[in-house]
Amino acid sequence: MTNFMITEDFPKNQTEFDQRFCDEQACHEYLFQLRWPQGFICPKCWHTSYWQSARGLLICKRCEYHQSLTAGTILHSTKKPLTAWFKALWWFTTRKSGVNAINLQDLLGLGSYNTAWRWLQKLRSCTVCEGREKLSGSVEADEFYLGGRRSGKRGRGAEHKCAVAVAVERKGPKLGRLRLQVIEDCSAGELIPFVHANVAPGSIITTDGWKGYSALKGQGYGHKQSLQTKTQDKNSVLPGVHLIASLIKRLMLGTFQGRFEKKYLQRYLDEYVFRFNRRTTKSVGKRFFRIVQQAVVSSPMSNKQVAMGVISPLLAN
Numbered sequence: 001m002t003n004f005m006i007t008e009d010f011p012k013n014q015t016e017f018d019q020r021f022c023d024e025q026a027c028h029e030y031l032f033q034l035r036w037p038q039g040f041i042c043p044k045c046w047h048t049s050y051w052q053s054a055r056g057l058l059i060c061k062r063c064e065y066h067q068s069l070t071a072g073t074i075l076h077s078t079k080k081p082l083t084a085w086f087k088a089l090w091w092f093t094t095r096k097s098g099v100n101a102i103n104l105q106d107l108l109g110l111g112s113y114n115t116a117w118r119w120l121q122k123l124r125s126c127t128v129c130e131g132r133e134k135l136s137g138s139v140e141a142d143e144f145y146l147g148g149r150r151s152g153k154r155g156r157g158a159e160h161k162c163a164v165a166v167a168v169e170r171k172g173p174k175l176g177r178l179r180l181q182v183i184e185d186c187s188a189g190e191l192i193p194f195v196h197a198n199v200a201p202g203s204i205i206t207t208d209g210w211k212g213y214s215a216l217k218g219q220g221y222g223h224k225q226s227l228q229t230k231t232q233d234k235n236s237v238l239p240g241v242h243l244i245a246s247l248i249k250r251l252m253l254g255t256f257q258g259r260f261e262k263k264y265l266q267r268y269l270d271e272y273v274f275r276f277n278r279r280t281t282k283s284v285g286k287r288f289f290r291i292v293q294q295a296v297v298s299s300p301m302s303n304k305q306v307a308m309g310v311i312s313p314l315l316a317n
């Protein structure tokens with residue numbers, strides 16, 4: 001991502017979106033503006049003048065290199081019209097709880113469920129902005145489980161579930177930004193690297209009494225334990241992370257009918273974090289703008305890479 005200021009140009013609502021992105025040329029111009037905000041530069045010879053072929057290719061006037069607008073982005077080698085991708089980007093970012101592949105297939109009239117599913121996986125991979133700022137200040141950290149039949153923490157029956165580490169900023173009574181990460185188990189070996197990857201040193205981290213966090217103090221963090229007394233219910237201790245856990249469980253049941261594969265879970269969580277951290281953004285179009293911005297700087301994903309999922313998110317960071 002460049003430091004250069006980009007005019008935040010986006011449709012403010014559905015009507016503006018429909019009017020603006022009704023043809024290929026309009027979508028092409030928008031992507032162009034976000035991919036080359038300072039103007040086109042030939043990737044071979046750095047020349048800046050070009051002409052556009054009838055098929056929309058950008059041809060360098062000096063070396064005649066043919067550059068496709070979508071090559072090297074998440075839309076790499078797509079055969080579908082840009083207008084369809086734009087609709088997918090719009091629905092993905094503006095629907096309150098997102099869309100699943102069946103919704104998207106219906107909305108776009110796509111012939112194949114698998115295409116809709118792959119598109120969503122690709123869009124989800126664009127929700128994490130590289131080099132994003134770590135959480136700071138007062139932060140609650142905890143873990144919860146998704147999937148499986150039995151509830152409960154860290155105990156027996158946990159082997160069929162997916163453990164998720166959660167950290168959220170506390171701003172007085174309100175919640176700030178959120179981070180979620182699939183972890184192998186709730187050991188210190190998983191939790192401490194999660195905190196390092198997501199919370200700035202010097203922050204004050206509140207956890208429950210779990211021993212997995214006891215190493216935090218020696219690692220540049222303040223550590224407070226919030227212990228549950230006999231008269232308290234569990235949600236009054238660490239209310240922020242417990243709220244997040246229940247919202248995500250509800251989402252997984254609602255949008256995905258509780259069915260998900262562990263290797264794709266991180267992408268669902270990334271999408272949730274993207275939405276959550278922008279929940280107070282006034283214009284829905286601004287989320288759309290952010291995702292398109294990410295889509296043009298995200299590396300292409302082959303079908304095989306999409307299907308592979310995210311195996312070890314902490315290593316991938």
Ligand SMILES: [Zn+2]
Pocket residue numbers: 042043044045046047060061062063064065
């Ligand atoms: Zn050139």
